[in-house]
Amino acid sequence: MSETQDKPAVMTRAIPAPVTNVETQPFWDAAKDGRFLIKRCTPCGKAHWYPRAICPHCMSAETVWEESPGEGVIYAFSVMRRSPTGPYAIGYVTLDEGPAVLTNFLGVEPDALTIGQRVKVRFQDTDGGPPVPVFAPI
Numbered sequence: 001m002s003e004t005q006d007k008p009a010v011m012t013r014a015i016p017a018p019v020t021n022v023e024t025q026p027f028w029d030a031a032k033d034g035r036f037l038i039k040r041c042t043p044c045g046k047a048h049w050y051p052r053a054i055c056p057h058c059m060s061a062e063t064v065w066e067e068s069p070g071e072g073v074i075y076a077f078s079v080m081r082r083s084p085t086g087p088y089a090i091g092y093v094t095l096d097e098g099p100a101v102l103t104n105f106l107g108v109e110p111d112a113l114t115i116g117q118r119v120k121v122r123f124q125d126t127d128g129g130p131p132v133p134v135f136a137p138i
């Protein structure tokens, strides 16, 4: 192998189109504009992920959409090195607003990820659906 082939590549991954519904449509509409939305509960004030109508902290139905910068830190991750399409990584990001997001880490070399690393959302196109949020180091 040449030196070029030994160098780790930036991870990419084809992601299928997400299933959308009435409850999550505002999220996907914003994603098409490159905006990352989360939900926040009015009575208890806590943000939550994934977006849903009922607050998972206090069960209130008074939740509102909020635009997030989509920044946080890596809580945990795992690199899948033996993939037929090349290595990719999934894991949890703890958003600055508090919720944990299960996500793909793309556009970064596999060995460049660390626990506690600052990351930011970006959107990846899907085949026939809205783009999905993925994360990469800032």
Ligand SMILES: [Zn+2]
Residues within 6 Å of the ligand: 041, 042, 043, 044, 045, 046, 055, 056, 057, 058, 059, 060
């Ligand atoms: Zn609540």
